[in-house]
Amino acid sequence: MQTNQILATFCGTLLVLGLIAFFLGRSKASRVRAAGTSMHAQPDQYGWFTVLSTAGPAVLVGAVGAFFMLWMGGDIPSFYLLAGSLIVACVGLMAGIYLVKPNFHARKAIEAVVRFMLAGAAMVSIFTTFGILISIVGEAIRFFQMQSFWDFITGTTWDPGASFLVAAGRGGEATSAAQFGSVPLFAGTFMITFIAMLVAIPVGLLSAIYMAEFAPEKVRTVAKPVLEVLAGIPTVVYGFFAAITVAPIIVAVAAFFGIEASFSNALAPGIVMGIMIIPFISSLSDDVISSVPGSMREGALALGMTKSEMIRDVVVPAAMPGIISASLLAVSRALGETMIVVMAAGMRPNLTANPFEDMTTVTVRIVSALTGDLEFGSAETLSAFALGLVLFVVTLSLNFVSVIMIRRFREKYRINNL
Template sequence: MLSNLTLLTFCAVLAVLGLIAFVVARAKALRTRQAGVAMYAQPDQYAWFSVLATAGPAILVGAVGAFVMLLLGAEIPTPYLLAASLVIAAIGLFVGVMQVRPDFHARQAIERVIRLALACAALVSIVTTFGILLSIISEAIRFFQMQSLWDFLTGTTWAPGDSFLAAAGRGGEVESVAQFGSVPLFVGTFIISLIAMLVAIPVGLLAAIYMAEFAPPRIRTLAKPVLEVLAGIPTVVYGFFAAITVAPIIVDFAGFFGLDASYNNALAPGVVMGIMIIPFISSLSDDVINAVPDSMREGSLALGMTKSETIKSVVLPASLPGIISASLLAVSRALGETMIVVMAAGMRPNLTANPLEDMTTVTVRIVAALTGDQEFESAETLSAFALGLVLFVVTLALNMVSVLMIRRFREKYRTNTL
């Protein structure tokens, strides 16, 4: 209760100091202007600069202090930290008011602060990515100290067995050697993702072309929101749909042709996952296609090309970089899906290329390794970080390939249009 009251008091005092800075700086700027002196900025701009000079350093000091306390474990009394922040705010108020003078570019100073804030916001994602990578690498190294990296990357059997007993100091009770071959997991991941993309990309792209080029405004207004509703359905609902509806249909359909299919097969979650990510491709592709200038369409039609030929030869090449980006986003979504696979494909690592058999994915094994009462120091638990690291590298490689493809198509299209 004391902490909440202290924090509220700090916010109230800081707000009052900011209000004082605004009023005093604006009044000083108005007096200077009324005296007939030319100034580089408007009175309100000097006032807002004073507010930034007052509140900005104080908030920064408080944030740095909280960071030091939370992550580094330093003992800094909260009242002292907030009091120091208010002292900084008072100093900033004085400096901000003193900067109200004719030769000071307040507008440029505000723009520099805004530019710095935007750069920091962009930096957050980069720092977060490196933080995630470092946390994964640190635990993955511990796993590779227990297991061979080569066997992990090339092994064809995933059987953790009783590896948690060895971590608990009961290695004598282990009956078999644990095997951590990740090939079955990545094969299952790629097969299910490939099935999903074979469903999502054609349907999503064709739906985007129809809505952007052929659909009347009334149908487009109704169809696009309905299509995007698919993106908001929880994945557990898709899992029920895959396990209860799609999987039995696939089994019956395969039996009609004399094929054996398991109710926990890879085809069902792949198809349902493809349906789930259709909105990612259709919505983004629709926006990209609509961004193509109408002058390009009109020029193509004026040269005698039909509408279909215009879409094929002009619209799609111009929007191809955006379509590739949308497809990449869908691939990343498919690689990270877990619930649908658990409910429809099972959790058995099975090295097979037959989509009618059961198999599992990397993310499913990560969840299985990090849940339950497993010993955290065991190889099975630490294997989740090794799987996550390899999946991160695979996703990064896909991103790099897509960036190269986008640049190539942009250069090719730019060359053809010059």
């Protein structure tokens, strides 16, 4: 039998064993209860506990075996692994039936299992973070063994040159020394992100204030879903819009004022990226502003404030932790955007403060380095991991700063449950 057939058979058998376990556990608990003995849980709860004792260990054994084969390089035939899991399921079925007794707290046992599952779900983000670090750090260290870390951080020229020839053992054919100065890449990333934030934060926050404080219910019901549709549009569509529509308009406007602008400029992707992330700020800020207690609004109005003053001096400061979180989410989204930049700003590392010139971002260079026919061990390919590591550190630092700011605002306004 093929592996997928064996897996389908395993899942079907485990499902049947689970049904058998549920009915056997519930029927035994019902018989004990019918005999006049007090039970600590309902018969259905004993049935579900029996299902957990049957399926839980079997799934755990299968997962451990799969992890051993995939990550540790073990060789366990699929048939024997799944057969062993089913044997464990049968043993768990018998143990679950045995534990259906008047003095056994099935409800507490189920709650303990659920609590363990929830704790495991909460740990996913932590393990994911460590997984990201493990997958990046090793290759980044290989890159820094080839290139100077200081030159990478402070260099102003990104020119991989013929580094791929060196990796292929043909270094003698290289005509120029490779330069991996990341400053132009991060400068382009931060400039385009800054332009996007100049568009997204004012528009998103003002639209959220309007939706939460001024818009009639009929307008809010229609306008909010329409605004959130922007978040579902593919980024490649935004890229077409930036390259075909926004960039020519920018060039025409710049020419009208006597400014020379490239069709592949940083301003176009920044503006379009800002439009793209407006829903992130608007929707989250709207929810946070709506969560400000009504008593704060009523108290401010009772003291003689106008509605605009109340929003400016009471509602917005009280909702500031959530607004900061929404803005941080938008910044992270902008930092990781690739397609719009490729289509509208180009791929040339250009260190400039002029947003009318072409430039590129870190994520674009990462994609460029990891695609094509380059040798994986070349410095150009490994530079993608170094760029990813630095970008990860930058994003983590932004998260850290935002957490500090959020805590300060919460302490100031004593609002902990927004």
